[in-house]
Amino acid sequence: MNLDFAQIVPYIPFIFEGIKVTLLVTLLSVVLGFIWGSILALIKISKFGPLNWLAVAYTSVFRGTPLILQLTFVYFATPQLTGYNISQLEAAVLTFTLNSAAYISETIRGGILAVDKGQWEAAKALGIPYRRMMLDIILPQGIKNILPALVNETIALLKESALVSTIGLADILQNANVVKGAIYRYFEPYLIAGVLYYVMVMFLTWIARVVERRMRRSD
């Protein structure tokens, strides 16, 4: 076996710098994807014909094509189509937001429909307008139902964010690639990258458990 961690030590801070980018892409995409996904879910359960159809078609397209294709498409085709020179970070966040919103919207839709029908009736009987009812009564209960699924989506997104290395964005994986190129060793940089991802996922899982416990206060 040919292992030499001494050589890689000077490069470790460089790989660690990728954490910032990985986290930035993941968190921005999760938050924006959640907002956009909620809107899509509300459109899907409303009975507003054309918009409803658009939301369903949107979801179908984003779930039906590879994420790496979507990323490549956004990054390389945007300048060609619009003339706007999209940055790597913008392309990454945009793609992951649009993509995760498609998945999250289905999860939220399921969560909303699982809320007891009596809750809708009680809200209506009190004269609570539709928008308020959805935001204050139905969504909070629906989201509580799907919290574990949302955490899984966040974890999946964190790992999938490694795809941004394909457009050269300096995340953990891309920095490991760079180190590999500099020292001609594969095992050590990728091992470090792998450990970083794993620790981040464990951290997210722990946060999720804490949040879930807090939300179950009312049980």
Add this chain to the structure above:
Amino acid sequence: MIKIDNITKSFGQLDVLKGISTEIGKGEVVAIIGPSGSGKSTLLRCMNLLEVPTTGSIAINGEEITDPKADVMRIRQQIGMVFQHFHLFPHMTVLNNLTYAPIKVKGMSRSEAEKKAKELLARVGLSDKAGVYPSRLSGGQKQRVAIARSLVMEPEIMLFDEPTSALDPEMVKEVLEVMKGLAHTGMTMAIVTHEMRFAEEVSDRILFLDDGRLQEDTPPKEFFQNPKSERAKQFLEKVR
């Protein structure tokens, strides 16, 4: 106060209400009874438009609520409804269950809403439960909170849809006591119930429904001692 004029309601092929007309006066307490599937709950749910009648009209204080242009939200704020399964908001404390609608829908200030809510909780005997979540309450307590939640909106009419049917027997009384107290305050009430003794004692009139039709509309004494229709006789024999 409520004028129901020849309403029908169909769910697809199923005709649940087949032409019902009646009136409920201000301060009147009306018990709606009948076998299951007779349309009692549907009739009640038409009164706050949780179900929209297929034909016919309903007017409240002369305002036709079945008019497609009617402001449904405002009308519902004047009509409280209590459900068989309570339907408290599980993610809010008891106090917030009571104050949510007055603050967010009626625009009442938080301090005023909380003052009113606490008065009502005292009235239903649950002052000590203001800060707890509904999951900590017994069925009877939940139903009393649900009644208070409706009352805090200061409705003119209260609808009760089998309010004690989901309760353990020993909790029925505490809910009926609260309802009795409410009846004495002059509240207009329509109650779908299987509690015959309660109906006889508290109501001013009995509406007996069978097969989507109003078979009897009589004072309770007359109904229970001397029912006119054959169906009512059969029904009473079974339930007593």
